[in-house]
Amino acid sequence: MSCYEIEALRLGLMNVLGTEDEHAREHAEQELEGHLEGPIEALAEAETLAAVERHLDAALVDLEEEIAATDESDPEYDYLRGRLVAVRDAERAVHRLSAQSESVLDGLGEAHDVLHETFPVEA
Template identity: 35%
Template sequence: MACHEIAALRLGLMNILGVNDEAEKAHELAELGEAARTPGPLASLTVASDLDGLVKLFSTSLVDLNEKVARTPAGDPKLPYMRSLVVLTKKVELELRAHVESLGRMNRELEEMHDLVHELFPAE
């Protein structure tokens, strides 16, 4: 198992941010393998076009990851790695939410500053 959730998130972010680095995209698609073409949250995440969708799809992909970990037998040698993925992706989810909230706050504050400028310098 690879870090599919992180690779898919990176591809979605590249779409939203307008990153056109074909080598990076190819790297992440290779990491995802068949998961990039299998219908579901990971494939949808790779083509996300807005932040709200990106956050929702990433959260959904984490539900799937948690379910995989829960179904994994206790003696499976991949279990520690899978559990570390749960921790990593949770941290990324929290960071992503914080950045989206910060951008929303910036947008609201821009409106507030715009209104202030018009209060100080009324349009004629």
């Protein structure tokens, strides 16, 4: 069993961050072999944090639907529920990353404003 959402998220974040770890990329791609379609594929190919968040949300919807359609006596049921917990945790981490990135941008804007206030530029 594999956690397709997590592996696709890893690939998407590697794209966003410009990570060039070929071993990690190859491993994630092997885990996803035969499962690159729909939100999983879109997540793996995401190139922005906004796209990662959007496609991860869609992948979570699909996973929730899969759990709802799985009988509780199915041996895979508990694994699917555990997978959901892990993916929701990853979703929170991605939201924190986005919020922190926005905070960095805001801070840079403030630093720029202070610099111009301190050293006005004459046109």
